[in-house]
Amino acid sequence: MRKRLIQISGFLISTLGWLFVLCTMAMDFWRITQLGGQGGSFIIKVAWYWSNLWKDCFTDSTAVTNCRDFPVLWSVTAYVQGVRGLLMCGLTLGFFGAVLCFVGMECTYIGRADKTKDKLLFAGAVFHFAGGVSDIAAYCLYINRIARTSFSNTLAPGVLRYDLGAPIFLGLVGSFFILLGAVFYAVTVFQVICPESKVVEVYGERTYMAPVSRERTLYNGYYRSSRQYRSYYGSGRSGSSNLSKLSQTTPTKKSERDAFV
Known part of the structure; x- marks a missing residue:
């Protein structure tokens, strides 16, 4: 039940994060600056310059907005093109991650065995x-x-100092939600995907196996059986047969009479 609740929480948090990121790509005011507004006349003249990933706009004090769309794909400013590419790549990975996590969640009936669903969920967490x-x-x-532009000491004429807009902060919050959802997914299946191997000492020889029985206790790094011999030979044999088996394997010193014969 706890595993199912954690997975549902991860699904809701990661979906909300991807929704935030998707909304920022269509939002305005990625960067904004203001000119004027210092008084000096009966009419305060103010102008706002703002931009997003797709256009560059100017709004005057009468709320009239004039925009200039960015040119074709291969002639856009390099950093804008890089931001577009990284966001598109992230959304693509998020889509495949959401599909894998939806199939691999415990509360869904899509998929095969539980171990296969856990592997799909872990792969979806990696994509997220x-x-x-x-x-x-x-x-x-x-x-x-x-x-770099805002805190520069020397700017060329006509270059404006912009401030960050609300979409940047919304996108950062959404990205951290996505990472948190991926951690929730991975926590529920990490023990199943990567089980720990334990060292077991059997008659002086060390072997590696995962502890599954409650009759074994941890002592000095080794798992020892509560019943010394029966757990290794099986419960079907009696104690006398076990002792006879051990007596046959125990080396004995030959006497001189036996050596003469």
């Missing part, structure tokens, strides 16, 4: 994590470009 990292890289690239 890679997509979230790709989205974070895209937003960080855009922030780095804006920060």
